[in-house]
Amino acid sequence: MSRILVIAEHSAGKLNPSTAKVVACARAIGGEIEVVVLAADGASVAAQCAALEGVTRVLQVDHPANEHPLAAVLAPQIAGLAEGVSHLLGPSTTFGRDLMPRVAALIGAPQLSEVMAVESPRRFRRPVYAGNAVVTVEVAEGRQVVCTVRTASFEAVGSAAAHAAVEQRSVEFSPPAHTRFVSVSAPASDRPDLQTAARVVSGGRALGSAEKFQLIYSLADKLGAAVGASRAAVDAGYAPNELQVGQTGKIISPALYVAVGISGAIQHVTGMKDSGVIVAINKDAEAPIFEIADYGLVGDLFSLLPEIENLLAG
Amino acid sequence: MQKIMVCIKRVIDYNVRVRVKPDGTGVVTEGVKMSINPFDEIALEEALRLREQGAAAEVIAVSLGPDDTQQQLRTALAMGADRAILVRHDAPADPATAAAAFMALVRKEGAELVLLGKQAIDDDACQTGQRLAALWDRPQASAASRVEVVGESLRVTREVDAGLEVNEIDLPGVVTVDLRLNEPRYVKLPDIMKAKKKPLDVTDLAALGVALDEPVTVLKWDPPPQRTKGIMVKDAAELVSALKQKGLV
Structure with a gap:
């Protein structure tokens, strides 16, 4: 039977929603599911992990060096817990993408990146x-495997009726001094988080300026939606990089995705094509975004957006 | 620092629309333009700028790939790399093999900084740099959008989901780069001529003492599931009413 170790992602005492999706992937593999929380003080996050459906037990590894998620610090501790584990899973967020390959190399395992479906435990x-393109891959029998899980492809597990046990683990380990955390930019707003929001409004280069990009924020606020942006809009400085949706940005699957002034380059489409319903607003009727949109509207976004806001209010 | 090593990968050019072969054995590569992985090109540009600022003495471009990868290494030399090394390997290389090969080259050449793209646009694996850092037991800073030399350390700004994270790493170390780090220079014709005279050494995995270990088999390739085209609405009112009907707003 498989024994699966899920690496929890968290920040400021809160479990990142990606972890519940990684647990969903672990359930699709089937077997014992352990979630490991590496933190300075992980009690609160461990309790949140214990409440996830399907979790067998939670391993809480407290260490002062775990204050910030540095891969060089976390990876050796995870490797130290990997004995007897068949699968090690992390989210395909920047946290997991940074960390999991380092773990894979330490334990001499292959890694499958961006796992979108489980056909069998191997x-x-x-x-x-x-x-x-989509590849179907098979891992040789008897080999451990590390996966980063494409969170947009899995539905988060719900809450468990009975909470899993939390075990304290101490890991023999001297934290490396060669890597130091300096700072991280604070979350810019109290808007819904782009990666987990049910609705997202994204703007592209057609917005024309950072000032006019405010139209996107305005519509998003009306909808209770998160704000996204195309790479072109980010590169032009209309929106900050953490809002970028696409191959090199965030890959998301909200119930509603509204693409405004976005042409639909494959780079962008990769990041949003799993959305439930896609709405495209663009002045160019030939824009490729209309090929994948459920609802397309051709016209000038500067007159359409205020009009849509009014209609939503009505 | 003396030496910066830049790892580059030969990939299908990012402008090519990639198609899966009808028999599901791979993607169409016949007659398709090949280029340096765009992220690796940014890594090379950063290395060249560090050398031009006087922060490094030599830039070595290295790659693991088939013999034709010499074309991409020549391009790297034309951009300004001082010399190049190809680890010849005909099969598509997995990130574990690539990291092991680069580790052997790092030891052989004594590089103090390794720069490479945060991912290759073919397998989208995002693994090689982090794996190399682990094998080397040295720091990693992935997805860099800014790199500053501070004495024997680097201050690296990284693009993370929350925004921008700043880490300080001691050299030697590995930095993987993101798109916004810089804009690579264009290659000029005289540089292409000059590049032909620069050294390009060819070796292989056996010579480097790297054993192949490939526990993952690709069973088949499929085109991605397609979304079907929806309907065009005539105005904002029709759009909002459709979304309201579906309970989406």
């Missing part, structure tokens, strides 16, 4: 070439 599907 057989998985993952996208390559910016989602232009």
Whole structure:
């Protein structure tokens, strides 16, 4: 039977919603599911992990060096817990992408990145070439495997009726001094988080300026939606980098995705094509975004957005 | 620092629309333009700028790939790398093999900084740099959008989900780069001529003492599931009413 170790992602005492999706992937593999929380003081996060459906037990590893998620600090501790584990899973967020390959190299295991489907405990599907192809891959029997899980492909597990046990673990380990955390930019707003929001409004280069990009924030606020942006809009300085949706940004699957002034380059489409309903607003009727949109509207976004806001209010 | 090593990968050019072969054995590569992985090109540009600022003496471009990868290494030399090394390997290389090969080259060459893209746009694995840092037991800073030399350390700004994270790493170390780090220079014709005279050594995994270990088999390739085209609405009112009907707003 499989024994699966899920690496929890968290910040400021809060479990990142990606972890519940990674646990969903672990359940699809099947077996014992352990979630490990590496933190300075992980009690609160461990309790949140224990409440996730399908979790067998939670391992809480407290160490002052775990204050910030540095891969060089966390990876050796995870490697130290990997004995007897068949699968090690992390989210395909920047946290997991940074950390998991370091773990894989330490334990001499292959890694499957961006796992989107589980066909068997040894057989998985993952996208390559910016989602232009999907490969089905098989891991040799008897080999441990590390996966980063494409969170947009899995529904978060719910809460468990009975909470899993939390075990304190101490890891023999001297934290490396060669890597130091300096700072991280604070979350910019109290808007919904782009990665987990049910609705997202994204703007592209057609917005024309950072000032006019405020139209996107305005519509998003009306909808209770998170704000996203195309790479072109981010590169032009209309929106900060953490809002970028696409192959090299965030890959998301909200129930509603509204693409405003976005042409639909494959780079961007990779990041949003799993959305429930896609709405595209663009002045160019030939824009490729309309090929994948459920609802397309051709017109001038500067007159359409205020009009839509009014209609939503009515 | 003396030496910066830049790892580059030969990939299908990012402008090519990649298609899966009808028999599901791979993607169409016949007659398709090949280029340096765009992220690796940014890594090379950063290395060249560090050398031009006087922060490094030599930039070595290295790659693991088939013999034709010499074309991409020549391009790297034309951009300004001082010399190049190809680890010849005909099969598509997995990130574990690539990291092991680069580790052997790092030891051989004594590089103090390794720069490479945060991912290759073919397998989208995002693994090689972090794996190399682990094998080397040295720091890693992934997805860099700014790199500053501070004495024997680097201050690296990284693009993370929360925004921008700043880490300080002691050299030697590995930095993987993101798109916004810089804009690579264009290659000029005289540089292409000059590049032909620069050294390009060819070796292989056996010579480097790297054993192949490939526990993952690709069973088949499929085109991605397609979304079907929806409907065009005529105005904002029709759009909002459709979304309201579906309970989406």
